[in-house]
Amino acid sequence: MRRFSPAPNANRDSRFLSSAGQCARGVRHAGPSLWPRSVSPMSELSEFEEMYLKRLFEAHVDKPSAIVKTTQLAEMMNVSAASTTEMIQRLAGRDLVTHVPYKGCRLTPEGFQQAATIKRREGLIEILLTEVIGFEGDVLEAACKIEHAIDEELELALDRMLGYPERTPSGERIPVIERHLEPMRSGLLLPLSALPVGSTATIELMVMRPTDVRTMEMIGIGVGTKVSSTDEGICSDGSLIELSKTISLRILARTDEVI
Missing domain, CATH: 2.30.30.90 (Ferrous iron transport protein A (FeoA))
Structure with missing residues (x-):
């Protein structure tokens, strides 16, 4: 039996980013994107709207019917409660969240599906950067930015090439909602x-x-x-x-x- 294993990468960052943090700020302050915009229906969402959906998904992935408080979501996004309320109302107008006045919101079935897709694409990019390319920079930050440019066709190709992985390098489960497994x-x-x-x-x-x-x-x-x-x-x-x-x-x- 022939064996080969690479030297361990001590600089690999496999931490899971649980708050909006750098990525959310990057969305607001970044210059013109070098990546092509998605041509899927999700291209109608702004990058910041996608960030809100993703944080909502993370907040109640185990309890989809639970109400996420406005203050909790504002903290996750590192923005004011007033800005969060405005975004909730905007997403509610697109039937992506259900707004419960003075309490918060929860994802609708459509919103949950779109949020799961966003999380899956981000996870696939993390795997590509970490385990295939060997990128040693801020993997989570890069994956967050690149995810916004991924369309359905590219997602399918990445998923297939990576062997339909179940977890990200940090151990987070990759959502299977609306996941298409090609023969x-x-x-x-x-x-x-x-x-x-x-x-x-x-x-x-x-x-x-x-x-x-x-x-x-x-x-x-x-x-x-x-x-x-x-x-x-x-x-x-x-x-x-x-x-x-x-x-x-x-x-x-x-x-x-x-x-």
């Missing part, structure tokens, strides 16, 4: 960790440092290598290759057979 087929570019058992593929891309690429090549894994996914793991030339989860996500292979 696997030939010609897909997937990380080794997402190859279905019984499939074969050809490695096309290795997202890692040159030194790691050379190490992988020394054990027979490189661009052009044929691999197969078995119950025991990934095999090449009949040998089982034991790879860490991080490395498995950074080696992308295109499926050869119809699955």
